[in-house]
Amino acid sequence: MIKMLILFLLACAFLALGAVLVEEKGYVLINLAGYVWEASFFGFLFVLLLAYLAFKVVETFLIGLFRARKNFSAWRAKNKQATSLNNLSAAIEALFNQQWRKAQALSLKQVHNSPIPASHYLIAAEASKQLGELDESSLYQLRAQQDGSESDKQLATAKSLINEEKYPQAINTIEQVLERNNKDSAALLLLAQAYQYNKQFELLQNLLPKVKKYTDISPTELKGMCFAAYQPQFTEAVEQKNLALLEQSFKHINKLVEPNQTILQVYLASLVKLDANQQAEKFFIKLFEQSENKTELNQQNENNLKLLSNLAFTQPLKLIAWLEKQLKKQPEANVLKIALAICALKNSDVQLAQQAMESAIKHLKSPYSYQLMGEIYQQAKIEDKAKLCFEKGLQLAINQ
Numbered sequence: 001m002i003k004m005l006i007l008f009l010l011a012c013a014f015l016a017l018g019a020v021l022v023e024e025k026g027y028v029l030i031n032l033a034g035y036v037w038e039a040s041f042f043g044f045l046f047v048l049l050l051a052y053l054a055f056k057v058v059e060t061f062l063i064g065l066f067r068a069r070k071n072f073s074a075w076r077a078k079n080k081q082a083t084s085l086n087n088l089s090a091a092i093e094a095l096f097n098q099q100w101r102k103a104q105a106l107s108l109k110q111v112h113n114s115p116i117p118a119s120h121y122l123i124a125a126e127a128s129k130q131l132g133e134l135d136e137s138s139l140y141q142l143r144a145q146q147d148g149s150e151s152d153k154q155l156a157t158a159k160s161l162i163n164e165e166k167y168p169q170a171i172n173t174i175e176q177v178l179e180r181n182n183k184d185s186a187a188l189l190l191l192a193q194a195y196q197y198n199k200q201f202e203l204l205q206n207l208l209p210k211v212k213k214y215t216d217i218s219p220t221e222l223k224g225m226c227f228a229a230y231q232p233q234f235t236e237a238v239e240q241k242n243l244a245l246l247e248q249s250f251k252h253i254n255k256l257v258e259p260n261q262t263i264l265q266v267y268l269a270s271l272v273k274l275d276a277n278q279q280a281e282k283f284f285i286k287l288f289e290q291s292e293n294k295t296e297l298n299q300q301n302e303n304n305l306k307l308l309s310n311l312a313f314t315q316p317l318k319l320i321a322w323l324e325k326q327l328k329k330q331p332e333a334n335v336l337k338i339a340l341a342i343c344a345l346k347n348s349d350v351q352l353a354q355q356a357m358e359s360a361i362k363h364l365k366s367p368y369s370y371q372l373m374g375e376i377y378q379q380a381k382i383e384d385k386a387k388l389c390f391e392k393g394l395q396l397a398i399n400q
Contacts, residue, residue, distance in 0.1 A: 077113070080110060080113035081113055081114065081115060083110055083113070084109070084110040084111065084113040084114035084120075085114060085115075085116075087106045087107070087109045087110060088106075088107060088114065088116075088119060088120055088123070090106045091103045091104075091106035091107035091120070091123045091124075091127075092123060094106060095123055095126060095127060098130075100127045100128075100130045100131045101127070101131065103123060103124075103126075103127040104123075104124050104127035104128055104131070107120045107121070107123035107124040107127065108120065108124050117143075117144075118144040119144075121140045121141070121143045121144035122140070122141070122144045124136075124140040125137045125138075125140035125141045125144065128140060129163065134163040134164060135164075137160075137163055138159070138160030138163050138164065139160075141156045141159050141160055144156065151177045151180065151181070151184065151187070154173050154174075154176060154177050155173075155174065155177060155186055155187060155190060157173055158170040158173040158174045158177075158190055158194070159190065161173065162190075162193070162194055162197065165197075167194055167197055167198035168198070170190075170194050171191065171194045171195070171198065171200075174187050174190055174191045174194060175191070178191065182210075183210075183214045184214075185214055185215045185216065186215075188207070188210055188211050188214055188215050189211060189215045189217060191207060192204060192207050192208065192211050192225060195207060196225060196228050196229070201228070201229050201230075201232050201233075204225070204228070204229040205229045205230065205252065208222075208225060208226060208229060208256055209256065211225070212256055212257075219257065220260075222256065222257055223257045223259070223260045223263065226253050226256055226257050226263065227260075227262055227263050227266070230249045230250075230252065230253055230263075231266060233245060233246075233249040234246060234249060234266055234267065234270045237249065237270060237274070238270050238273045238274060241274060243271075243274050243276055243279075246267070246270050246271070246274065247279075250267050261303055261306075261307065264307055265307060265310060265311075268280055268283065268307060268311050269311065269312070271283070272311060272312055272313045277313050277315075277316065278318060280311065280313060280316075281316050281318045281319040281322075282318075284304070284307075284308055284319055284339075285319060285322050287304050287307075288304065288323075288326075288335070288336060288339060291304065291335065294330065294333040294334070294335045294336050295332055295333060295334055295335065295363070296334075296335075296364070297334070297335060297338075297364045297366050297368065297369065301335045302366075302368055304339075305335070305338055305339060305342065305368070306368075308339060308342050308343070309342050309372070313346065314346055314347070315346070315347050316343045316346055316347065317347070319339075319343050320340065320343045320344065320347060323336050323339055323340040323343065324340065327340065332363075334359075334360040334363050334364045335360075335364075337356045337357070337359055337360035338356070338357065338360045338364070338369065338372065340352070340353075340356040341353040341354075341356040341357035341360065341372065341376060342372070344356060345375075345376065345379065350376065350379050350380050351380075353376050353379075354376050354377070354380055357369075357372060357373050357376050358373070361373050365392075365396070366393075366396065367393045367394070367396045367397040368393075369393070370389045370390065370392045370393030370396065371389070371390065371393045373389045374386045374387070374388075374389035374390040374393065377389060
């Protein structure tokens with residue numbers, strides 16, 4: 001349109017220039033249906049310009065009129081969208097505050113106006129799961145994947161089956177997804193959970209290396225899965241008196257994760273039940289050798305000491321001998337003094353335990369140290385000192 005107007009103006013300009021050059025003013029004569037209109041050429045151009053401007057004004061008005069309804073609809077849709085997103089934000093906050101019913105209601109409010117309805121349904125699914133409404137949770141999970149890929153829909157179906165405790169069907173569905181992509185993070189993690197719930201621990205053990213490599217599972221969750229996968233083997237090893245099976249299982253765990261306190265406690269307890277006290281003592285020797293600081297009672301050292309204290313083995317003579325030897329080399333190794341006190345108690349040598357602990361507690365004043373000192377005084381029948389230690393330990397714990 002603009003190009004045509006420019007061409008028209010150029011043509012008029014050339015005509016006007018020609019009229020000037022030949023010294024003719026020029027005129028326009030129009031005879032239409034018996035009506036005759038005559039004007040100068042420049043007057044005619046002016047009338048055409050006014051007509052064009054009037055046309056543009058009318059055109060703009062009509063376009064604005066037709067667009068008004070569309071703009072109003074867009075404004076309403078934008079407001080509804082903003083309201084739905086505000087509801088989603090409030091639903092997430094309610095979910096974090098464990099207000100399950102409120103989170104469910106807010107997430108579903110105006111969900112059809114939201115640009116991200118899947119997020120609304122996922123929040124509703126989690127809230128319903130926490131409320132014990134598993135059927136509703138499964139329904140919301142399926143709705144969340146309505147616009148997703150075929151794999152997403154299959155995984156949503158698998159989650160629903162897991163919620164309904166239909167583990168074989170869920171496992172079959174997830175394995176179909178992994179046939180297309182054996183590195184699918186969500187599918188691997190969901191399959192591991194299904195194996196765990198269905199107590200297929202051997203399959204879970206074989207799957208865990210892939211879970212660690214290809215998923216974003218947290219270290220804490222991975223340790224929990226490892227414990228669930230290998231605990232039955234620990235039990236089986238004890239029942240069958242099979243030390244090799246126990247050591248092999250613990251070795252496999254070590255390849256996947258750094259064992260937490262729960263895993264270590266079960267492993268060491270299993271060693272004691274298998275009368276493998278020497279292996280248990282060697283394990284603690286290795287732990288104390290690896291300890292970065294044998295003077296201060298940091299969290300790692302305290303965890304090691306609690307493991308030793310909770311272990312129900314008697315007469316750890318090899319460990320006592322190693323600790324006494326180390327203390328001759330490192331007289332200020334207070335953590336080793338506490339370990340010696342614990343081992344002496346297990347060997348019923350209250351006097352040695354008292355001497356070691358009294359020396360350590362001069363430098364390591366903590367709730368744990370006073371608790372242990374009080375227990376030693378109790379066994380030594382020194383009730384007043386035992387009571388004083390328990391009180392000091394309690395006071396330190398309160399102040400911390």
